[in-house]
Structures are given as C-alpha cells and as structure tokens.
Amino acid sequence: MEVVKLPGVQPRFQVIKDSITQAIRKREYLPDDQIPTEFELAEKFQVSRMTANRAVRELVAEGLLVRHQGLGTFVTPLKVESPLLEIRNIADEIHERRNIYSNERYELKQIEADKKLAGLLGVNSGDPLYYSLMVHKENGFPLQLAERYVNATLVPDYIEQDFSRKTPSEYLSELFPLSEIEHIVEAVMPDRQEQDLLDISANTPCLLVNRRTWSMNNLISYARLVHPGNLYRLSSRSKI
Amino acid sequence: MEVVKLPGVQPRFQVIKDSITQAIRKREYLPDDQIPTEFELAEKFQVSRMTANRAVRELVAEGLLVRHQGLGTFVTPLKVESPLLEIRNIADEIHERRNIYSNERYELKQIEADKKLAGLLGVNSGDPLYYSLMVHKENGFPLQLAERYVNATLVPDYIEQDFSRKTPSEYLSELFPLSEIEHIVEAVMPDRQEQDLLDISANTPCLLVNRRTWSMNNLISYARLVHPGNLYRLSSRSKI
C-alpha cells in the first residue's frame, strides 16, 4: 500500500513563531515595536507560558526579536545589511578577457540523487539528476573544475546540450531566468582527482565555491567549483 | 558605593552546552559520534531532562549536533551537510551572534607605508599608517585573524581607541560612513604566526579575505582577514 505522508500538525510553538514572523513581514509589527508578553501570547494561543516562551526564545535566537528582562519583547531594530559577495561566472570573465578559452567535458550523465544531493537540490533521494564535470582553461592552464548537478525533472534537455559552444550556466540562464543565487565559499585541499584535473600539487590550497541557483522559486542547480587558490581570486566591489 | 558586577553563575543549560562544545572542539567527540542521551546528561549534570533537552536543542540549532528521534544525538558530520542552516556573513558579524565573543588585541602601532601598502591604500611610500592585529574568538575559539592598515592622516584617532568594546570596523563605520567596499578572496596556507594565533596546523587551508573600504572617495582602510577554512564559510544569497 502506498502511504502518503501528510504534512501533519505543526507544533504549537511553531504556530506562534510563524504568526509572529508573518506579522513582522507584513509590517504589522514594526522594528522596535513591542510584541505581546508571554502571558498574552499564552492566552491568545491557548498554550502554557513555557510554550510561548519557547516560541519567543527561538525567534530571539534567530535574530527577529530582542528581549529585555522586566521590560518586554521587541522587534529587532533595523541593522545595516552588509554587502554581499557578488561572484561572477568564471566563464564569462574569461570570455571577456578574450583569452583562449576552452572547456573540456569529461563527463555528462544521469544519476540518482543521494541523500546529500537531495538535500542540496530540494528533491527526494533517488530522484533523477544530471551530473556534469568539466574543466575550464585559459591559455591551456586549468582555472576551474566545475561539477554541476541539475534537477533533471525541471531541465530534461540538459543532457542533450553541446557545452563546447555554450557553457552550462549560459544555457541554464537563458532557459531559466535567474531569480536567486547562493554562494558559499570555503578553503579546501584538493583531492586526488582535483589535483590531476587542475594540474596542481597536493598542497595547493583551493577555493571551493558552492553555488546554487533558483529560478522562480525552483531550485535549478547546484555547482561545485574548485579553483586553485594561487591562480584565482574572487573579487567584488560595490557602491553602497 | 561602587558595585562591581561579578560574572555570576552560568545557567545550568549553558554549562552543559559549553561542556559538549568543548568536548567537540577537543576532538573528544568526533564527527558522527553519538553523544550521551538526554537522560545520561541529566544524570551526569544533575539536572532535569528538560534542562538537558534545552542544552542539546540549542546546540542543534547552532549546527553542532544533529538528532534523530529514536536513535540519539550525534556530532554534526563534517560541514557541507547543512548549507541551509549555515548562513554566516563576513567577518565582524560574529558579533551579532550572541555567543561569547572576545577579541584579543595583540598589537596596535604606527608604521610607515611600504611600497605595497602604499599602493593598496593609495598613499605615498613612507606615509603614516596605523596597524592593528587582533584575533576574534567565539566561545574561546579563534575564528579570524584580522590585520588592519588604516590611513593615519584620515583617521588620526584610530590608535587611541579601545577595541575591546568596539571592533575597528564598528569604530570606522561610525566615523566614516561606508560608501564603497571591495573584497578579494583567496585560498592560502597559514604562515607560522597565523598557525599560532589561530591555533591551527600547518596544513589547514585558510580563506584570506582582503577588504578595502572607502568613505566618500577616500580610501580608509585595508584589512587582511584570515579564517581557518574548516571553520568558516563566506556565504551570500541574493535575490535578483
């Protein structure tokens, strides 16, 4: 028998959290506004004070609220948003510099999402993904090792593309206008395959850029981009 | 009468949190290791299960632990696992997390710009600069080594500040409203001093963030920020 898991009831503290979060988003509570006390919340949602306390305490931990003992709970005052890193597509940059560019496609295949990939791409384990691995070079020197995982359900034609003329990101951005992008940058040591493909030694530190892209709230792709640390720099400069 | 506020006793759930955190940092618990159950923690620390529960629950929220109902609680497997939870901003935003934060000022002095620094800060060789070196820590563990070079002509009072209460960037941004900022990120291996100050081994790759800030077209400061690669991630997510 096929068992469909229904969403199920939310915990009561979660209901309170969502309610407060929504109210803040809808500007019903403005920054610095006082929100109801634990007693009032407990009354309103018909829960114990401890449950209201947990809801509020977690929202404080998440930075939405601040509390002052003896005074009350308030919406966190606005803070300056810090500038975010704008990381451009390496292929675009190489193109613009008009150097001799090549990408070598080593692999392009369909796989099944394991647990980790499923989490990263917001699909279920076992769902189909397309995987591609390629090395971007400039004047013959490897600059980037790019592994991409693409939601095969959303982009069924990905696997038939010819990526020697158009890079994966060019293809994807034409089909799926980019609405959101996430970059997470780490410093890592290259594994054996990465050493070989990038032609570097085992003790060359590398920049690892994890990039996920969304298009209209669909999570389209996850890319794992490895750059030899001594060859490449991520740069951003922005006016505020 | 002058009343001196003593540190006071820590809440019991905090004691448990610290104990677990320390054990993880000292590698007494390794990634994927199971930690004691709530019941065992309650027994060990002589508290109720709810108190142990709160300690563990908060550590889960902070990403150190993962729990599986019916199975137990485990040290979070090495990074990459939870990109959805780990959204950390650049450098000084450590502050905003309400963890125990400290910076240790190791040096603060006036120097003369050499050729390289002169280029970076847009001054002439020999011009006066202020140099500061400090280590930012969270819960006692080094997260960032920060070296700053500040244009002494533009910010003559920099050298007299007490940076134990206010970070250099907080001080600078109050005095000089930020109009432009540049980040250049590299992967590097730590030198000897960096290993010592960050308490890492020679083969821990690091993220080096070079940051320059401008205020009304004046180049105010250049900072060289080193983060252990396995501890820190630069993350950005932006809607387009």
Add this chain to the structure above:
DNA sequence: TGTCTATAATTGTATATACAAATGCTGGAA
C-alpha cells in the same frame, strides 16, 4: 522637592510529569 523603597510587570531558568513519535530490535507466527 528630591530620594529611597516597595511593588508590579516581565522575562529567565529549572523541574517533574505526561504523552506522542520515530527507530531498531526481538521474538513469534506463517
């Protein structure tokens, strides 16, 4: 008037208890 004090309001922590939910295991039934 100015100052101190008691009090109310609110959050902070701690506990005992109860039951629900998820997981792995074991032992018995088919």
Add this chain to the structure above:
DNA sequence: TTCCAGCATTTGTATATACAATTATAGACA
C-alpha cells in the same frame, strides 16, 4: 526463512509550577 507485531529506547512537545532577576514606577518619607 520471512514478515510482522510489539517492545524498548530515545527524542519531541506540552504543561503547571516555582522561584530568580531585572526594570520601571508609584508612593512613602525626609
């Protein structure tokens, strides 16, 4: 042997209760 039911373990949530700590304020007092 295979499968399934039930059990033990562990986490997840909810509550009532208690007392501590912090802050503002109203009222007493000099």
